[in-house]
Amino acid sequence: MDQFGKTAGVVARIRGMVHDGTLRSGDALPSTRALAAELGVARGTVVAAYEQLDGEGYIRTRHGAAARVAASVDGPVPVGAAAGVPVVPGVSAASAAAGASAASGASAASAASATDTPTVSADAPRAAVIDCRPGIPAVTAISDRDWRAAWRAAADLPLRNALSDPLGLPPLREQVAAQLxxxxxFAPDPRRVVVAAGTSEALSLVTEALRVSLGRAPRIAVEDPGYRTGHRAVVSAGGEVVGVPLDEDGLDLDVLRAGSRFDAVMVTPTHQYPLGSVMPVARRQALLDWADATGTLVIEDDYDSEFRHRGQPVPALAALDPGVLHVGGFSKSFDPRLRCAYVVLPAGRPDVALAVTAARVARGAVVAEPVQAAVAHLLRTGAFRRHLGRVRRDYTHRRALIVARLTSAAGSVPGLEARALTGGLHTVVSWSGPLRGAAVVDRLASRGVLVADLAEYEVTAGSAGEGVVLGYGAVSLPALERALDALVEVLGAG
Structure with a gap:
C-alpha cells in the first residue's frame, strides 16, 4: 500500500471512532510516534493523517501537546470517507479528491474588516446547534501557547499613571504597518495608523470627521448589496448612504460616474461583501482616476484579504494610490470580540488625515491597552502568520466540501449556485424559482441551522436577488456537512 493509502487508512480509523462515539470531544489521541509504532506505519503517515483530520475539524493539534478530538459527531461515517474527501452522491471519490487537492494547492500559493458579525436575537431558535451565519472565524484554532504568551506579555507591561494614546499604542501601530x-x-508610516474599536467604529470615525470638516452630512456611495453594519455606522455618525449596484467585477463605475456628487465611496475590492467578486486591477485604476478627478475620498475596507483561496492576491487600493483611506482589522483573523481594527490615513489627502486624527483625539482611546499590547505581541512574534497558515488549510477543506456538495445537488435544485468562494469565510448560495431567502432561513432554523438572508444586505430592495449567506469559518467539517445536507433538502423541497 502506498503512502497515500496508509494515511487514508489512519484517517478512516480515527474518523470512524469519532462517528461511532468511541472517541468523544476532548479525548486525547496517542502521540504520532506512539500510534505509528502501534499501527506499524511510518510516523510521517500518522502526522499526515492528524493534519488532515485537523483540517477537517475532527481533531485539534497543538505544538507540544496531545492532539484531542474537537467535537463529537452523531451518525455513521459516510461511505467512502476513508479517502479523506467529502463524499457526495454523483461525485466519485477520485474527482472529489482531485478537487480538494487543487483547492489545497491554490490556498498554499496564496500570500494572502467588512463581514457583519452576527448577533443572537431573543427570537433565535433555542434548538439551533450549527451556527453558519457569516462573521465568525475559527477562533479556537489559535495556538493556546501563542494566545497565552500574548496576554502574559500584555500583563507584564508596567502600570502607568497616564491616559492612553487616543491614536493607539505605538508598538501596535508599528506592527500593523509592518504587516501591511x-x-x-504598502508599508505606511506608523504615524498614519490609527487604532479603532472594530471596523464599524472606524467607519463611524471617518464619517464623523467628514461631517465636521464639511459642515454637513457627507454623501457616501456604497456597494449595493453590501456591508450592512458599516452602512448603519455611517448613518449613525451623520452620513448619507447612497447605494450603487454591482456587476460581475464589483462596483458599477458607469452608475457611479452618472450619479450626483459624492464626498466618498466605500468599497470592498479584494472580496466584495457579500457577493464575493474581485475588482480587476483595470477597474481599480479607473475608480482611482475618477476619484482623483472628482476629489472623492476612496475608503477601502480590506476585511478578509488574508484568506484568498483561488488565484493570485490582488494589490490593495492603498498600494496603488496614497490618497486611499484603508481600513482593516483582526475580527476575521483572530477573534471579533477583540474589537481591534485600524485606519490608515491617506498620505495624499492631508485634509482628511487631519480631520480623522482630530475626531480620534476628540473621541479618545477606544481599545484597551492590554488588548492592543496582546495583538502587537502576536504580530511581532510571528504568531499571527502561523495562525493564518493554519486556518487557511482548515478553510480550504471546508470550501472543498461546499463545492463538492452543492455541485452534486445542482441537478435536483434548479439554478443552484455557490458564489464568493474565491476568498473569505462565507459563500452565497442562490437558486431559481419562487422560494424566498427568508423562507429558507426560517426552514433551516427549524432544523437547527442558522444562516443569513441575502436580502438583509440590500440598500435598494431587490438588488441582491434571492439567496442565503452561509459562513463556514467557525464550524467543523462534520457540522458543515450536516448544514449543507439540510440546505439541499430545504431547497429541493421547494
Whole structure:
C-alpha cells in the first residue's frame, strides 16, 4: 500500500471512532510516534493523517501537546470517507479528491474588516446547534501557547499613571504597518495608523470627521448589496448612504460616474461583501482616476484579504494610490470580540488625515491597552502568520466540501449556485424559482441551522436577488456537512 493509502487508512480509523462515539470531544489521541509504532506505519503517515483530520475539524493539534478530538459527531461515517474527501452522491471519490487537492494547492500559493458579525436575537431558535451565519472565524484554532504568551506579555507591561494614546499604542501601530508591508504591498508610516474599536467604529470615525470638516452630512456611495453594519455606522455618525449596484467585477463605475456628487465611496475590492467578486486591477485604476478627478475620498475596507483561496492576491487600493483611506482589522483573523481594527490615513489627502486624527483625539482611546499590547505581541512574534497558515488549510477543506456538495445537488435544485468562494469565510448560495431567502432561513432554523438572508444586505430592495449567506469559518467539517445536507433538502423541497 502506498503512502497515500496508509494515511487514508489512519484517517478512516480515527474518523470512524469519532462517528461511532468511541472517541468523544476532548479525548486525547496517542502521540504520532506512539500510534505509528502501534499501527506499524511510518510516523510521517500518522502526522499526515492528524493534519488532515485537523483540517477537517475532527481533531485539534497543538505544538507540544496531545492532539484531542474537537467535537463529537452523531451518525455513521459516510461511505467512502476513508479517502479523506467529502463524499457526495454523483461525485466519485477520485474527482472529489482531485478537487480538494487543487483547492489545497491554490490556498498554499496564496500570500494572502467588512463581514457583519452576527448577533443572537431573543427570537433565535433555542434548538439551533450549527451556527453558519457569516462573521465568525475559527477562533479556537489559535495556538493556546501563542494566545497565552500574548496576554502574559500584555500583563507584564508596567502600570502607568497616564491616559492612553487616543491614536493607539505605538508598538501596535508599528506592527500593523509592518504587516501591511508584508501582505498588502504598502508599508505606511506608523504615524498614519490609527487604532479603532472594530471596523464599524472606524467607519463611524471617518464619517464623523467628514461631517465636521464639511459642515454637513457627507454623501457616501456604497456597494449595493453590501456591508450592512458599516452602512448603519455611517448613518449613525451623520452620513448619507447612497447605494450603487454591482456587476460581475464589483462596483458599477458607469452608475457611479452618472450619479450626483459624492464626498466618498466605500468599497470592498479584494472580496466584495457579500457577493464575493474581485475588482480587476483595470477597474481599480479607473475608480482611482475618477476619484482623483472628482476629489472623492476612496475608503477601502480590506476585511478578509488574508484568506484568498483561488488565484493570485490582488494589490490593495492603498498600494496603488496614497490618497486611499484603508481600513482593516483582526475580527476575521483572530477573534471579533477583540474589537481591534485600524485606519490608515491617506498620505495624499492631508485634509482628511487631519480631520480623522482630530475626531480620534476628540473621541479618545477606544481599545484597551492590554488588548492592543496582546495583538502587537502576536504580530511581532510571528504568531499571527502561523495562525493564518493554519486556518487557511482548515478553510480550504471546508470550501472543498461546499463545492463538492452543492455541485452534486445542482441537478435536483434548479439554478443552484455557490458564489464568493474565491476568498473569505462565507459563500452565497442562490437558486431559481419562487422560494424566498427568508423562507429558507426560517426552514433551516427549524432544523437547527442558522444562516443569513441575502436580502438583509440590500440598500435598494431587490438588488441582491434571492439567496442565503452561509459562513463556514467557525464550524467543523462534520457540522458543515450536516448544514449543507439540510440546505439541499430545504431547497429541493421547494
Amino acid at each position: 508591508g508584508l501582505s498588502r504591498g
